[in-house]
Amino acid sequence: MILQLLAFALVLGGAAAVVFTPDPRKVAFVFSAYGLALALLFLVLQAPDVALSEIAVGSAAVPLVVLTVLSRMVSK
Template sequence: MNGLQVIILVLVGLGGTCVVFTREPVRQAIALTFFGLLLALMFLILQAPDVALSQLVVGAVVLPLMILLVVAKIRRQSQ
């Protein structure tokens, strides 16, 4: 493993920990977006560009967007 791979693996570990310990749903969705971007970058560095593109679309865009839409709908219904 080279230095760049070690750095990105440490960042992915820190990003995952940040997502787990974040309690507010909106902030958690934002942290999940950055975590998805870090994972996509890790897959790109590990020479898996097809997996990186899939992770970028699903993990960094679609999933956080779905979470934010659900949180907005729940807050709108509770008012």
């Protein structure tokens, strides 16, 4: 129960950090950390399958796509 509350608190803090980070480049990395917090919550709630998917997609694929798009926008 304490673990669940802790994981929920982390997700809440992470979501706030994603929303209130002003620099889009930094958001890519904050979002990746937020994905890990979310994965921890899924794990604590006994959904390891979903946790693995979240780590795999949220930690590499999404930040890369966001960063590449940003690099195109800056170069124009």
